[in-house]
Amino acid sequence: MTGTGSKALLPQRKRRRRSGWRGLVYIAPAMALVILFFIMPVIFTGWMSLHNWPLMGGTRWIGLKNYVRMFHDARFLSALQFTAYYTVIATVAIFAVAFPLAIFVEKQRRFVSAYRTIIFLPVVVGLATASLLWVWLANVDSGFIGPALKALGLADKSPNLLATFDGAFLTIVIMVVWKIAGFTMIILLTGLQAIPSELTEAARIDGAGRWQRFRHLTLPLMRKTIALALIISVTGSILAFDQFYIMTSGGPQNRMISVVYYIFNQSFVSFNLGYGAALSIALLAILVAISIVQLWLLRAGEERP
Amino acid sequence: MIKRLLAATSIATLCLVSGASAAEKVEMWVRTGVGDAFKKTVEAYNSSHENQVAMTEVPFSELVQKYATAIAGGQAPDALSMDLIYNPAFAAAGQLEDLTDWAKSLPYFNSLSPSHVKLGTYQDRIYGLPLSVETSVFAWNKDLYKKAGLDPEKAPASWDEITANAEKIRALGDDTYGFYFSGGGCGGCMIFTFTPLVWGSGTDILSADGKTATLDTPEMRKAVDIYRNMVKKDLVPAGAASDNGANFLSFTNGKIGQQSLGAFAIGSLVTEHPDIHFGVTLIPGATGGTSSFAGGDNFVITKGTPKMDAVKEFLEYIYSEDGQKIMAKYGSLPTRGDIAGKVLEGLDPRLQVGIQAISVAKTPYTLQFNDLINSANGPWATFTNAAILGEDVDGAFSNAQSEMQSIIDSGQ
Numbered sequence: 001m002t003g004t005g006s007k008a009l010l011p012q013r014k015r016r017r018r019s020g021w022r023g024l025v026y027i028a029p030a031m032a033l034v035i036l037f038f039i040m041p042v043i044f045t046g047w048m049s050l051h052n053w054p055l056m057g058g059t060r061w062i063g064l065k066n067y068v069r070m071f072h073d074a075r076f077l078s079a080l081q082f083t084a085y086y087t088v089i090a091t092v093a094i095f096a097v098a099f100p101l102a103i104f105v106e107k108q109r110r111f112v113s114a115y116r117t118i119i120f121l122p123v124v125v126g127l128a129t130a131s132l133l134w135v136w137l138a139n140v141d142s143g144f145i146g147p148a149l150k151a152l153g154l155a156d157k158s159p160n161l162l163a164t165f166d167g168a169f170l171t172i173v174i175m176v177v178w179k180i181a182g183f184t185m186i187i188l189l190t191g192l193q194a195i196p197s198e199l200t201e202a203a204r205i206d207g208a209g210r211w212q213r214f215r216h217l218t219l220p221l222m223r224k225t226i227a228l229a230l231i232i233s234v235t236g237s238i239l240a241f242d243q244f245y246i247m248t249s250g251g252p253q254n255r256m257i258s259v260v261y262y263i264f265n266q267s268f269v270s271f272n273l274g275y276g277a278a279l280s281i282a283l284l285a286i287l288v289a290i291s292i293v294q295l296w297l298l299r300a301g302e303e304r305p
Numbered sequence: 306m307i308k309r310l311l312a313a314t315s316i317a318t319l320c321l322v323s324g325a326s327a328a329e330k331v332e333m334w335v336r337t338g339v340g341d342a343f344k345k346t347v348e349a350y351n352s353s354h355e356n357q358v359a360m361t362e363v364p365f366s367e368l369v370q371k372y373a374t375a376i377a378g379g380q381a382p383d384a385l386s387m388d389l390i391y392n393p394a395f396a397a398a399g400q401l402e403d404l405t406d407w408a409k410s411l412p413y414f415n416s417l418s419p420s421h422v423k424l425g426t427y428q429d430r431i432y433g434l435p436l437s438v439e440t441s442v443f444a445w446n447k448d449l450y451k452k453a454g455l456d457p458e459k460a461p462a463s464w465d466e467i468t469a470n471a472e473k474i475r476a477l478g479d480d481t482y483g484f485y486f487s488g489g490g491c492g493g494c495m496i497f498t499f500t501p502l503v504w505g506s507g508t509d510i511l512s513a514d515g516k517t518a519t520l521d522t523p524e525m526r527k528a529v530d531i532y533r534n535m536v537k538k539d540l541v542p543a544g545a546a547s548d549n550g551a552n553f554l555s556f557t558n559g560k561i562g563q564q565s566l567g568a569f570a571i572g573s574l575v576t577e578h579p580d581i582h583f584g585v586t587l588i589p590g591a592t593g594g595t596s597s598f599a600g601g602d603n604f605v606i607t608k609g610t611p612k613m614d615a616v617k618e619f620l621e622y623i624y625s626e627d628g629q630k631i632m633a634k635y636g637s638l639p640t641r642g643d644i645a646g647k648v649l650e651g652l653d654p655r656l657q658v659g660i661q662a663i664s665v666a667k668t669p670y671t672l673q674f675n676d677l678i679n680s681a682n683g684p685w686a687t688f689t690n691a692a693i694l695g696e697d698v699d700g701a702f703s704n705a706q707s708e709m710q711s712i713i714d715s716g717q
Contacts, residue, residue, distance in 0.1 A: 055373045056398035140544045141480075163489070163546035163694070249490055249549045249681040253691040253701075257682060268370040269680045 042284070045277045053274030055267075066278035076279065079262040086169075086258065087237035093177050094233050098184035105185070106192045116189075120182040127179065131246035134175040138162050138247075145171075165255050168248050172256075176243060180236070184229050191225025192218070227298040231291055238287060259283055328355040329615035332382040334372065336365040336602070342437060342572060342635035343386060343602075349631050350622050356615045365493065366550060369675055376400050376607065383610040384619075386436050386602040389424045390674045395605065396427035397672070402606035405431045407617060413624065416643035418601075420668060425603045433603030435640035436623065437632065439568040440597040440662035441497045443467075443589070447582040449474050449481065449562045460586035464502070464531045467563055467589070471540040474562035483540035485564040486532065488694050491550035492679045492686030496669070497598045498565035498588070499689060502528035504597075504667050505590020510685070510709075515671045518709035520688065521702045528591040532693045546694045549681060557581065567600070568659035572636015575653045585658045587665065599666035601637070638663070676712050684708040 049067070052060040070076050105116045122130065137144045138161040146158035161167040195218060203213050219226075241260040244250060250257050257265070263283070267276030335343050347360045361382065363371050369391055375381040387395065395401055408414055408431045418435040425433025447457035453473040461467045471483025487494040500510060506524040511517070535541055542561075544552065556564040557578050565588050574581055587595035604623070606616055622628045629639050629648045638659050639645040649656060671677060678685045688705035692698050 054398075055370075055377055056395070056400055140547070141542065158543065160543040160546050163543065168547075248547070252490075252547075253695060254490075254682050254687045261682075265680070265682055268374060269682070270676050271370075271373060 042281075045280055048274055049278035049281050051274045053272070053277065055271035055273055059274070062274070066275050067282070069275065070279060070282060075257070076259075076262055079257045079259045082255070082257060083238055083240070083259045086173075086240060087234055089169075090173055090176050090237045090240075091230070091233045093173055094181050094184050095229075097177050097181040098188060098229075101181065101185045102188035102192055106189055116186075119185060122179045123182040125179065127242045128246060130175060130179045131243045134171065135162070135247050138171050162248055163252060165252050168251055168256065172243050172247055175247070176237075176240075180233070184233060187229040187232070188222070188225060191222040194225075195221045223298055227295060230298070231294055234290060234294065235287060238283075238290070328357060329612050331356065331358045331384060331612050331615050331619060332361070333358055333384045333386070333619075334361050334363050334368065334382045335386040336368040336388065337362050341576070342569065342632045342637035345635050346623060346628055346631045349627070350619060354618070354622070356618060358619055366491075366679070366681060369679075381607045383612050384604065384606045384616050387433065387605045389421055389433070389435075389601055389603045390668065390670075392424045392433040392603045392605065393427055393670075394672050394674075396425070396430075396432035400608055401432040402608050402610065402613070403430050403432060404434060404606065408434055411621075411624070413641055413643055416641055417624075418640045418642070420599060421601065421603055421640065424668070424670070425605075433605045434620065436602045436604040437569075437637035438599070438601040438640055438663075439636070439638060440599050440659050440666050441501060441565055441567050441588060442571070442585045442597065442658055442662055443563070443565050443587065444556060444570070444574075444583050444585045445470070445563045446556070446559065446561065447584055448559070449477065452477055453562070457582075458584070460584055461563070461589070462586075463589050463593075464591060468531065468535055468538075468540070471535055471562060472538065475538075475540045480542075481560050481562070482542045483562045484535050485541060485555045485561040486545055487548040487550050487553045488532075488536075488541075488545045488690055489547040489549045490681045490686040490690045491548065491553070492681065492683055492689070494550050494553050495689040496678050496685065497567060497600060499528065499532070500667075501565070501588040501596035501598060502531070502591040505588065505594035505665075506592040507590075507594065509667075509669075511669060511671065511713075515669075516713060518706055518713060520706045520709060524591050526702075529692045529698065531591060533698070536694060546690075556583075567636075568638055568656065568662075569636040571653065571655050571659060572634065575655070576635060583655075585655045587658065587662055595665055597662035597666035599663055599668045673712060677709055684712065 050061060050063060052062050052065075101119055105112055105119065125133075136142070138146070140146045140158050140160040140163075146155075146161060149155040150158045159167065161171050199217060199221075200213060203217050208216070239260055240258050241264065244256045244258055244261050245264075248256050250261065259279070260283070263276050263279045266272045266279060333347075344360065347358045351357050365388075368385075368388070372381065372385055372387070372395075411417075418438050421433070421435035421438065422431065425431055425435075443461075445461065450457040450470070453470070453476070455470055455473060461470055467484070474481060474483040486498060503509065503522065503524045506527075508519070508522045508524045510520050510525070512519055536545075542555070544555075548555075554566065554570055554573070555561050556566060556570070557574060559578075559581050571585060574583060588597060589595055604620055606613070610616065623632065624641055626644055626647065629641055629644060633639055633648045633652055633656065636656070636659075638656065639648045641648075645660070649660070669678070676683055680686065684705045687708075688701055691701035691704070695701055
């Protein structure tokens with residue numbers, strides 16, 4: 001940067017353009033990664049979705065037929081329905097567990113970091129590993145839950161949890177809560193800790209009760225954090241695949257086929273990569289729409305309520 | 306001292322490296338659940354030949370999509386032990402090496418298992434040759450028969466008899482069961498062990514031309530009833546309802562009285578579980594007759610592999626008398642008819658039942674086998690679970706019938 005002093009006379013605009021270029025250079029690596037690993041694959045997927053594209057053999061342009069097909073595809077519609085059902089139940093369950101946990105570990109008390117660590121531990125286990133672990137736990141003969149129920153006298157016979165829809169669904173939801181709640185808890189914890197203690201004290205002096213402080217102080221101030229946790233949780237649930245594939249291979253009588261599972265089946269079991277690509281684009285659109293709606297509902301962009 | 310040791314090891318390593326580079330290393334995939342026949346043959350080949358075969362076991366339910374994906378990604382192995390029912394689809398897609406001229410030059414070509422060669426042939430060119438043959442048979446545990454007061458040498462001839470025997474075996478105690486099947490949506494297991502019930506009675510789940518689903522027949526209703534009845538009477542372990550094939554060989558734990566299984570399993574039982582005394586017979590039909598599923602694998606070579614000669618050498622070893630003997634010892638029935646007698650000589654007599662089964666056995670021929678039958682989420686797998694273990698039998702029949710038909714129609 002020699003001669004900066006003389007350049008001070010240059011018009012403002014030119015200077016701004018120069019720093020604009022410098023900014024571009026700084027973000028170029030990130031942009032390159034995003035273009036290479038997100039934008040290009042999406043464009044290519046979109047291109048594939050307009051073809052009859054078998055896994056082996058030649059491809060054929062069919063226009064929008066793949067998209068038309070999905071509206072009449074009963075199996076896709078039931079996969080959507082199941083995914084929505086799972087997303088609602090799993091998200092509510094995760095928040096119902098994670099919020100109290102976050103409030104519990106937020107206060108300074110004895111062993112609080114040990115609690116945080118223990119609750120967070122399942123998060124670092126891979127989802128596939130966790131699923132396999134729970135397949136074993138739920139095994140009717142050599143597992144833990146069924147035989148334990150029998151040993152405690154709560155059931156006459158060790159129940160086969162994964163054989164019925166309700167049993168398998170309950171097992172999977174509990175597994176997911178066990179695995180994910182710690183992560184949601186950490187996100188909510190950062191939000192809780194960001195609330196200045198003066199505000200809470202002021203509210204207390206004004207005579208606000210526990211519930212009032214939570215409802216009118218904590219919740220509004222955590223709006224952004226909750227939005228983040230909610231979007232992560234909802235997106236994760238909509239994209240659920242591992243647990244259904246590993247724990248129930250689609251569930252008793254195929255009643256646990258999530259949308260991603262159906263895309264996988266179309267692409268790699270039936271070898272219709274083109275239709276799978278069209279379904280992926282549809283799922284992407286659904287996810288973007290849901291995220292926008294959530295952000296709007298929680299108005300995460302606004303500074304203060 | 307350390308220096309000398311280092312020098313010695315590096316020389317040894319160098320020798321190993323140069324030794325390996327002179328010989329070819331053939332990458333080969335094989336599906337799980339087919340017993341040890343192929344594994345043992347590979348071991349025998351590797352210890353007696355300069356060329357080596359590196360075998361990778363792939364879960365049977367994923368082999369097809371893994372192989373197809375690997376081909377698309379240019380990462381396919383040189384050769385593959387492919388479930389023969391998939392052979393036409395892969396040959397039609399132009400992904401396999403044409404073996405016609407070489408195969409026809411083999412002196413024993415005409416005595417190779419004809420149904421395998423037929424499935425390996427596409428438009429008069431040969432893309433797959435028989436590797437292993439197996440048929441489904443009915444097995445019973447002689448020790449449990451004895452304990453239950455049954456004649457251990459008398460093979461049950463009908464499902465009424467099997468059910469009655471199962472009840473007596475179940476009465477032995479807590480974790481002893483009369484019958485087993487993988488009912489948790491394992492299409493492959495059930496087509497192998499359950500369809501013989503309807504085939505034996507003279508009907509089929511697909512029409513002869515493969516264009517109509519004919520699932521809902523009185524014979525199939527009867528077959529479903531037989532299994533449902535045994536489940537209802539608690540003669541089948543609860544784990545069967547969610548077994549997607551991982552525990553197909555539950556018979557080997559010695560606590561299952563009766564089960565339909567394959568000839569591969571006879572080999573595994575004889576060699577690995579010598580303490581289990583069992584008999585085998587043909588699977589009775591639901592309303593009389595007997596039948597079996599003739600399955601097994603074809604040996605296919607990925608198009609464009611540079612190791613063609615090494616692969617051929619390995620396959621010729623498999624077809625040699627030594628190779629056939631090892632395969633047969635571990636339960637793969639001989640693929641070469643001309644030396645079958647010699648190969649089976651001195652081996653377990655129960656394998657003869659597997660050979661007998663060939664004469665009554667069927668193999669479905671359809672390009673959509675994966676979609677219709679084998680896929681864990683396909684109509685057949687769903688049907689077997691819903692009809693036998695679910696609440697709504699009629700619903701299971703009508704759903705599966707219409708879904709199978711729609712898959713067939715969309716593939717036309």
